Amino acid sequence: MTVAISPARSTLREDGSPERLAIDTIRTLAMDAVQKANSGHPGTPMALAPIAHTLWTRFLRYDPSTPDWPNRDRFVLSCGHASMLLYALLHLAGVEEIDADGNKTGLPAVSLDDIKQFRQMDSKTPGHPEYRMTTGVETTTGPLGQGCGNSVGMAIAARWLASNFNRDGFTLFDNDVYVFCSDGDVMEGVASEAASIAGHLRLSNLCWVYDSNHITIEGDTALAFDEDVAKRFEAYGWKTLTLNDAEDTEAFAEAIETFKATDDRPTLIVVKSIIGIGFPTRAGTQKAHSDAPGEEEIRGAKKAYGWPEDAQFLVPEEAKRSFSEAISGRGKPLRDAWEATFAEYRKAYPDLADALDGLRQGKMPSGWEADLPSFDADAKGIASREASGKVLNAIAAKAPWLVGGAADLSPSTKTDIKDAPSLEAATPGGRNMHFGIREHAMGSIANGMALTYLRPYTGTFMVFSDYMRPPIRLAAIMELPVVFVFTHDSIGVGEDGPTHQPIEQLAALRAIPGLDTIRPGDANETAVAWKVALTHTHEPTALVFSRQAIATLDRSKYAPAEGLEKGGYVLADSDGTPEIILIGTGSELPLAVAAHEKLAAEGVKSRVVSLPSWYLFEKQDQAYRDSVFPPGVRARLAVEQGGAQGWHRYVGLDGDTVTMSTFGASAPIAKLQEKFGFTLDHVVEKARALMEKAK
Numbered sequence: 001m002t003v004a005i006s007p008a009r010s011t012l013r014e015d016g017s018p019e020r021l022a023i024d025t026i027r028t029l030a031m032d033a034v035q036k037a038n039s040g041h042p043g044t045p046m047a048l049a050p051i052a053h054t055l056w057t058r059f060l061r062y063d064p065s066t067p068d069w070p071n072r073d074r075f076v077l078s079c080g081h082a083s084m085l086l087y088a089l090l091h092l093a094g095v096e097e098i099d100a101d102g103n104k105t106g107l108p109a110v111s112l113d114d115i116k117q118f119r120q121m122d123s124k125t126p127g128h129p130e131y132r133m134t135t136g137v138e139t140t141t142g143p144l145g146q147g148c149g150n151s152v153g154m155a156i157a158a159r160w161l162a163s164n165f166n167r168d169g170f171t172l173f174d175n176d177v178y179v180f181c182s183d184g185d186v187m188e189g190v191a192s193e194a195a196s197i198a199g200h201l202r203l204s205n206l207c208w209v210y211d212s213n214h215i216t217i218e219g220d221t222a223l224a225f226d227e228d229v230a231k232r233f234e235a236y237g238w239k240t241l242t243l244n245d246a247e248d249t250e251a252f253a254e255a256i257e258t259f260k261a262t263d264d265r266p267t268l269i270v271v272k273s274i275i276g277i278g279f280p281t282r283a284g285t286q287k288a289h290s291d292a293p294g295e296e297e298i299r300g301a302k303k304a305y306g307w308p309e310d311a312q313f314l315v316p317e318e319a320k321r322s323f324s325e326a327i328s329g330r331g332k333p334l335r336d337a338w339e340a341t342f343a344e345y346r347k348a349y350p351d352l353a354d355a356l357d358g359l360r361q362g363k364m365p366s367g368w369e370a371d372l373p374s375f376d377a378d379a380k381g382i383a384s385r386e387a388s389g390k391v392l393n394a395i396a397a398k399a400p401w402l403v404g405g406a407a408d409l410s411p412s413t414k415t416d417i418k419d420a421p422s423l424e425a426a427t428p429g430g431r432n433m434h435f436g437i438r439e440h441a442m443g444s445i446a447n448g449m450a451l452t453y454l455r456p457y458t459g460t461f462m463v464f465s466d467y468m469r470p471p472i473r474l475a476a477i478m479e480l481p482v483v484f485v486f487t488h489d490s491i492g493v494g495e496d497g498p499t500h501q502p503i504e505q506l507a508a509l510r511a512i513p514g515l516d517t518i519r520p521g522d523a524n525e526t527a528v529a530w531k532v533a534l535t536h537t538h539e540p541t542a543l544v545f546s547r548q549a550i551a552t553l554d555r556s557k558y559a560p561a562e563g564l565e566k567g568g569y570v571l572a573d574s575d576g577t578p579e580i581i582l583i584g585t586g587s588e589l590p591l592a593v594a595a596h597e598k599l600a601a602e603g604v605k606s607r608v609v610s611l612p613s614w615y616l617f618e619k620q621d622q623a624y625r626d627s628v629f630p631p632g633v634r635a636r637l638a639v640e641q642g643g644a645q646g647w648h649r650y651v652g653l654d655g656d657t658v659t660m661s662t663f664g665a666s667a668p669i670a671k672l673q674e675k676f677g678f679t680l681d682h683v684v685e686k687a688r689a690l691m692e693k694a695k
């Protein structure tokens with residue numbers, strides 16, 4: 001049911017109260033910062049200042065002196081273009097900066113000088129909020145819809161933590177997740193996907209505040225957006241409330257009370273606001289949206305607020321004090337009480353307390369990699385997705401906070417944790433997530449889980465990595481160690497045909513800075529790949545696995561699979577300087593090895609390089625890379641069932657590739673391999689041609 005809380009009122013209430021003063025401080029800071037930077041968006045911070053003030057001063061459970069308190073409420077600004085709102089809030093709240101290790105630096109998270117540096121190089125106030133850049137920024141936002149997606153992961157993780165760590169008399173986790181989002185956010189598919197699963201999971205700790213200001217960049221939302229958003233969310237199973245005036249802070253407080261009293265579903269509060277409220281000529285026009293407002297507009301707005309018209313970056317002492325006292329007056333005692341509870345908890349449940357310490361530090365439990373399976377040589381072999389399932393399960397047995405799942409493909413992706421419960425509304429502490437067929441939200445939710453201490457992984461077919469590219473990219477920007485499992489990684493998919501056979505996806509993943517893309521070449525490399533992925537603390541990993549069986553190499557004959565840790569290694573060699581280097585990854589590695597054996601039997605000095613991770617290989621020093629690829633050896637052939645893009649970095653101008661230059665086709669795998677040249681004869685023929693050319 002949609003409940004309208006108050007009639008429209010939209011007047012600026014100049015009552016001289018500390019509340020009013022703080023609200024107008026947020027507004028004028030946003031205007032001044034945007035004007036100084038000559039770029040940014042002041043209109044939305046101005047409109048949302050009253051409700052943000054109410055949320056932060058009256059509800060948000062947050063201790064500005066301990067911004068990494070695990071049970072803090074999360075505030076996500078999904079409309080990241082309104083970043084000045086968040087920076088002003090962090091400034092007024094007096095949030096204290098902490099470094100990467102959680103130690104205080106003695107500086108504020110956002111000083112007034114930082115605000116004056118809005119959008120400048122290396123400032124703590126970048127154009128859009130960036131996680132790790134500014135203390136108090138819970139996630140990087142800007143690509144609309146992503147913050148909404150992240151928030152669902154945060155709410156899932158909060159309930160997971162509550163379910164796994166709370167004990168009778170010890171409530172360590174009961175935090176809420178608040179989101180401010182905009183028209184663009186709720187138009188984006190990812191937010192819809194995320195809202196759908198949030199409703200399904202009955203995430204009553206999740207509250208989205210939707211700023212319905214009827215304006216986006218091109219103009220009135222009526223240009224492209226007619227639906228009744230509240231009704232849509234009701235259909236998702238959300239509680240929905242409508243507030244007709246963003247100035248009406250009492251009504252907003254009532255709405256938040258309703259959210260807090262709702263224990264069976266997430267809450268959407270639709271707030272009608274006027275963008276750029278106070279601007280004499282721009283309010284309600286799309287002009288208020290982006291460019292710097294100009295001195296005249298700003299003076300007009302300041303006048304409307306009863307603010308000194310010539311003052312810039314003015315933060316009245318009273319505004320800052322009342323704001324920070326309100327939030328720390330509530331947050332600090334809560335946090336102190338939590339620390340006391342946790343100290344008792346440590347006595348009662350030392351193991352759980354230790355586990356929680358590890359989680360907070362982003363560590364895997366000790367010994368998690370002790371029992372990784374190893375696989376005997378086997379010509380028939382095993383699909384790397386199958387091997388992955390075994391490895392994942394071995395690790396999961398020791399790493400309780402490894403939580404993940406697939407987008408309805410777990411029977412195929414082998415990402416289920418055996419004998420573990422599903423993560424569902426009634427079992428929020430379960431481990432097998434059922435993301436449904438919502439790849440984009442899956443990535444975004446996984447990022448939110450990683451931002452809330454869990455070690456999440458996802459699973460789908462490699463070709464659908466395109467559906468989740470934005471959150472993968474954001475995981476890399478945020479340096480979140482999420483594991484993205486992609487199976488069915490080539491034309492090896494077979495009969496499902498070109499729509500399901502990835503071609504350009506490998507190159508596209510490898511193109512993302514900071515993402516470790518690993519395509520292991522047999523079962524033992526698969527085990528090492530998982531180990532590497534979970535050893536990463538600041539990099540997401542894309543694990544790329546085959547649908548079809550891959551021979552398990554005889555490691556007594558070839559180099560150990562641990563070579564994968566360096567990204568690439570000499571797998572098989574001959575005496576002396578090689579005449580040809582055959583490079584393989586994934587399911588093509590055994591093909592490279594077979595070609596090598598054939599050539600070696602003919603007396604050719606052949607070498608096989610296994611190159612599962614370009615990312616890790618590029619991190620090695622020049623001497624190591626030269627030892628794998630001696631610069632003088634120019635006859636180099638790469639074999640990979642993906643596009644050629646990028647391979648010339650390794651094969652050079654004189655080398656060649658056996659790769660895909662077209663889409664695949666629907667046929668049995670053997671026919672496809674023949675058609676596209678992934679046969680022993682073709683690879684050997686190409687190698688010979690290269691050696692001939694090199695003479």
Ligand SMILES: Cc1ncc(C[n+]2csc(CCOP(=O)(O)OP(=O)(O)O)c2C)c(N)n1
Pocket residue numbers: 044079081082142143144145182183184185188213215216217275289
């Ligand atoms: C995925 C994505 N597409 C496009 C943009 C560019 N963009 C920034 S703000 C915006 C729309 C702004 O309208 P709205 O979301 O209603 O926010 P408001 O201006 O009302 O605060 C767009 C299209 C973006 N940031 N993210």
Ligand SMILES: [Mg+2]
Pocket residue numbers: 182183184211212213214215216
């Ligand atoms: Mg809008």
